[in-house]
Amino acid sequence: MGGATRRRGDELIAAIHQAVLAELEEVGLAKLSMEGVARRAATAKTSLYRRWTSPEEILLDAIVAAFPREEVSASGDDLRGDLVRALQLLLDWGRHPTARAVQAILLERGRYPELADALFSRVFDPAGGRFTATVLHHYAALGEIDSRVITPVVADIGEALTLKYLADTGTEPSVEYLESIVDQAVLPAVGLSPPGTSRAAGPGRPS
Amino acid sequence: MGGATRRRGDELIAAIHQAVLAELEEVGLAKLSMEGVARRAATAKTSLYRRWTSPEEILLDAIVAAFPREEVSASGDDLRGDLVRALQLLLDWGRHPTARAVQAILLERGRYPELADALFSRVFDPAGGRFTATVLHHYAALGEIDSRVITPVVADIGEALTLKYLADTGTEPSVEYLESIVDQAVLPAVGLSPPGTSRAAGPGRPS
Known part of the structure; x- marks a missing residue:
């Protein structure tokens, strides 16, 4: 399943985390959208919805992933x-x-x-x-x-x-x-x- | 000098202070202008330049005036x-x-x-x-x-x-x-x- 260049697992998640942060930086919290994150991460909206219900959920996930212990x-x-x-x-x-x-x-x-x-x-x-x-x-x-x-x-x-x-x-x-x-x-x-x-x-x- | 409704002295300065703060709130620091402050305070740009050289000077003045001792x-x-x-x-x-x-x-x-x-x-x-x-x-x-x-x-x-x-x-x-x-x-x-x-x-x- 998926082409040779298709990112999977951790790599895709990291790209999506990066995308949601870049999107927040550019459009702000009020205009954060699944569409915007998907476009920036070069992935399908459906693949976002498979894991998250909203762009805010993705944002929280990105923050959790980077928070130091x-x-x-x-x-x-x-x-x-x-x-x-x-x-x-x-x-x-x-x-x-x-x-x-x-x-x-x-x-x-x-x-x-x-x-x-x-x-x-x-x-x-x-x-x-x-x-x-x-x-x-x-x-x-x-x-x-x-x-x-x-x-x-x-x-x-x-x-x-x-x-x-x-x-x-x-x-x-x-x-x-x-x-x-x-x-x-x-x-x-x-x-x-x-x-x-x-x-x-x-x-x-x-x- | 000036009409009956013309604001002078402290009253005008207070109106201009209020105007610069409202303008900052609406357009942000980057777009603060003498024009914008003058329009909002309903006064002439020349009357601003009589006292201040820039909108940032007006902003600092407004902050000084409100700062508690x-x-x-x-x-x-x-x-x-x-x-x-x-x-x-x-x-x-x-x-x-x-x-x-x-x-x-x-x-x-x-x-x-x-x-x-x-x-x-x-x-x-x-x-x-x-x-x-x-x-x-x-x-x-x-x-x-x-x-x-x-x-x-x-x-x-x-x-x-x-x-x-x-x-x-x-x-x-x-x-x-x-x-x-x-x-x-x-x-x-x-x-x-x-x-x-x-x-x-x-x-x-x-x-």
Whole structure:
């Protein structure tokens, strides 16, 4: 079945994922269509409908496929380094076209609330709490930090500061800035004081 | 000079500010023009050129005019309450049309770097560091907190978490959430521990 040049399986899916992202970039969320995606992926609409019911479903699939899984060092002896690496993973992901798709969905969540909800229930939540939260929970499980301090606010600190830097400056923060975020904001919030201050020395205070 | 219905002074400027924001909303930054603003404000282009050299100048002026000045309680005895109020001021400002204009400028800063730079040099920086930073510096001047801990990262924590909540949920955080941001992220970063934890109790630990 199919000619010699017919793409199948993973290759076709990757082409369709790429097509839906390019289509979103060009026409926007409101005008996303099965026709447009099919044309751009050079495939038949029927082959899209075999797997997905709408262009939004294809978009979510593309986002899921590209979303990073946190890599937490198994040793559990480098909380600071693991937090910095989690924020670097966030920056890596920010360079992928799906990050812009996520931004588009969140900016228009007033108009497409189900799509935004699906983003959380299918992408962010299964990914284990998004970047630094995964690291913090890992070290809480090891008894290194008190799990009660990992509130929704605390789980968001590193990401919020990294994303605000990106939004304010239009450029990625340096590793040194990520280290400052970890030392001056994330670690104090979990009961570890930033280095170089003389107040509120916590039990695991570095330096 | 001028007819009976001719608007002058502040009234005309307010109408022109409103016009530039409405025009931005409708046509976007790339197509903003003196013609469009003049037509929408029902005034002559010449009257715009008397005061401004470009539509971007009018836009910056409109943003400056609406930007809030932080209100820090002079008594200096309610750091937590002042921080929460600073974040509420940020939310109040977020409801104003100029907040969307700021977002538009920052999103397109790759294309209009001078405009984004002017936003910082003329709006954010003269406003004294934007919301919680003003409060933190006020209490540092009173000797309540160590001024060395008010780094760029620490000055951004409250705003970053508030803006991320807005971006993630599309709704404004409650006062309780703002209090959590202050208790669990901002206060620990300046050497004061969040309430309800047993780690790293700082000198000014609440509760």
